[in-house]
Amino acid sequence: MNVQGPLSQKMFAAAKQVIPGGVNSPVRAFRNVGGEPFFVRRAAGSRIEDIDGKHYIDYIGSWGPNILGHAPVAITNTIHEVAKSGISFGIPNLFEVEMARTICEWVPSVEKVRMCNSGTEATMSAIRLARGFTKRDCIVKFDGCYHGHSDSLLVAAGSGALTHGEPDSAGVPRSFAEKTIVLPYNDPEVLESLFASRGEEIAAIIVESYPANAGLVLPRAGYLDLLSSITKKYGALLIFDEVMTGFRLGQAGVQGLESLTPDLSCFGKVIGGGLPVGAFGGRADVMDFLAPLGPVYQAGTLSGNPLAMAAGLAQLRELKNRSGFARLDSLGAHFEQGLRQLLTEKGVPHRFNRAGSMFCLFFTEREIVNVSDVMKQDLGFFKKFFWGCLDKGIYLAPSPYETGFISLAHTEADLDDTLTVFGEVLAEI
Ligand SMILES: *Cc1c(COP(=O)(O)O)cnc(C)c1O
Numbered sequence: 001m002n003v004q005g006p007l008s009q010k011m012f013a014a015a016k017q018v019i020p021g022g023v024n025s026p027v028r029a030f031r032n033v034g035g036e037p038f039f040v041r042r043a044a045g046s047r048i049e050d051i052d053g054k055h056y057i058d059y060i061g062s063w064g065p066n067i068l069g070h071a072p073v074a075i076t077n078t079i080h081e082v083a084k085s086g087i088s089f090g091i092p093n094l095f096e097v098e099m100a101r102t103i104c105e106w107v108p109s110v111e112k113v114r115m116c117n118s119g120t121e122a123t124m125s126a127i128r129l130a131r132g133f134t135k136r137d138c139i140v141k142f143d144g145c146y147h148g149h150s151d152s153l154l155v156a157a158g159s160g161a162l163t164h165g166e167p168d169s170a171g172v173p174r175s176f177a178e179k180t181i182v183l184p185y186n187d188p189e190v191l192e193s194l195f196a197s198r199g200e201e202i203a204a205i206i207v208e209s210y211p212a213n214a215g216l217v218l219p220r221a222g223y224l225d226l227l228s229s230i231t232k233k234y235g236a237l238l239i240f241d242e243v244m245t246g247f248r249l250g251q252a253g254v255q256g257l258e259s260l261t262p263d264l265s266c267f268g269k270v271i272g273g274g275l276p277v278g279a280f281g282g283r284a285d286v287m288d289f290l291a292p293l294g295p296v297y298q299a300g301t302l303s304g305n306p307l308a309m310a311a312g313l314a315q316l317r318e319l320k321n322r323s324g325f326a327r328l329d330s331l332g333a334h335f336e337q338g339l340r341q342l343l344t345e346k347g348v349p350h351r352f353n354r355a356g357s358m359f360c361l362f363f364t365e366r367e368i369v370n371v372s373d374v375m376k377q378d379l380g381f382f383k384k385f386f387w388g389c390l391d392k393g394i395y396l397a398p399s400p401y402e403t404g405f406i407s408l409a410h411t412e413a414d415l416d417d418t419l420t421v422f423g424e425v426l427a428e429i
Contacts, residue, residue: 002033002036002387003036005038005050005051007051008039009036011039022037023037030398034383035398038052045069045071057393057394057414060402060404060405062274063269063402066274067315067319067324067328067405067408068408078273078310078314079311082095082306082310083307085306086306088307093304096306096309098309100115106252106316107251107253108252109255109262109265109283110281111281112284112288113282114279114287115279116298116300117277118276118277119147119244121148121278122267122278123147123153123239123243123266124152124153126204126264126280127206128296129286130263130264132294132296134203134204134236137179137201137203138181138202139152139181139206140202141155141180141181141182142182142370143184143370144156144214144374145207145214146213151167151172151177152176154169154177155167155168156168181198184372185211185217185369185371186217186219187370191226192230195233195234199236203237204236204238204264205238205239206241207224207241209246209255210254212244212403213402213403214401215377215400216353216354216355216358217353217371218355218368220369231263238264240253240254240255241265242254242266243278245358246265246271247269247271247319248358249355262282267280267281272311273313273314275307276302277305277308318408327408328356328357328406328408331357331410331412332356332358332359335359335415339352339361339419339422346423346427348426349365351364357406357407359404362374363378363381363382364378384425389421389422
C-alpha cells in the first residue's frame, strides 16, 4: 500500500482511533487511490507542506475555495482585523448585507439571497424552497451530479452506478429517494419524455452548472437552454448548483458564460474565502417564500457570520481588482496547451476537459458525455499516475472523479514544472 512519511502515518493511525476512517470527509482518506493521506503542516500560495516536511504544488485548493491560493494576505489580514470586533453576533451585521449586495450585483439572476454555512445547506434549502413554492414534491437531478449530502440529493451523486430512485447512502429512506428522479446528463430525449409524462409533478430540476464532481463534464450545445425552457413550460423551477463554478469561472459563474437565467442558484466554496459559507438566491418572488416572510422554514445560528462574510468579500474584491478571472483562464489555457502536447508526444490515450481554471484529465479515448463514460476510463493507470505525481511533489485530487483547480497563486513556472513531472511519471508507468 502507498503510505506517507512516518509522522503522517502515525497521525493517521491516531486519527482513526477517534474519527471514523480518520477523516471528516470521505475522499480525504485516499481510498479511491488505495493508500493513506498526508497531514498538512502549513500552506502558502500554490504550495502545501506536510508534517514530514515534504512540499507539494497543490491542484486542489481545499476542493475549490482557495482561488487566490493558500493563506492570501488580503484574507488573513481581514480575518485578524474583523475578529477584533467580535466573532459571531447572531444578529444583523454590515458584512452580510454587503455580501448579499455583491452577489446580486455580480449575478443578475439573483435578486435576493440568503446566506448559510455550506454548499450542502444551500442546495438542501433551495430544494425545500422550490417544493414549497411550486407545491410539488418531485425533483429531477442528473446521474453523477453531486449537490452535497442532504437526503433528497444523495441519489446517483457522483461515481455510483446508474440507479433510479435508489439512495446512494444507507440511512436515506427509499420513500425520500423516490421523489428524486435521476436522468442521464446530456440526453435531451429522456428529459423531454419525462416532462411529457410527469411534468406536473416536478418542482425543480437541479443541475451542476458544469458537472464537476464525476470528472468535469461539459454540456452539449443547447442542453442548458433546454433545461431552462422545459422548466418554464411546465411551471417547474431551474436550480443551478454553482457551488463549485460560482465566482470561479467568471463574475456570474456559468450562467454568465452561457447567458442563462435560472430561477434559483446555489453558491459556496469561493464565496467563503476558505471559511464555511454557502448561499442560495434567485427570483425575489420565490425567495420571499422563505421565513420570516413566507411558509418555507430555513435558519442558521452562524449564517451570515461576520468573519466568513468579510473573508469572502476580501476574496471577491481581490479577484476583481486583479482581473482574476481572465488571469485564471490564461493560466488554464497555458496548462492545457502544454499538457495536450505532452500527452500526444507520449502517445497516451486521453481526453482533457477544461473550463477556465478547472480541469480534468481522463485516461480514455471515449468522448466524455456523462458519468458512464467517466467510469470507463483506465482507473489503474490513473492510480499509478496519481502516486507517481505525489511522490514527485505534485498534489492532484486523490480520485479519478475530481476536478483540478488552478489558483491565482500558481505561476506559469509552477505549471511548467508540473508538466515536467507529468512527463517523468508517464515515462515510468
Ligand atoms: C462541493 C459541492 C457541494 C457541497 O458543498 P459543501 O460545502 O461540501 O457542503 C454542492 N454542490 C457542488 C456542485 C459542489 O461542488
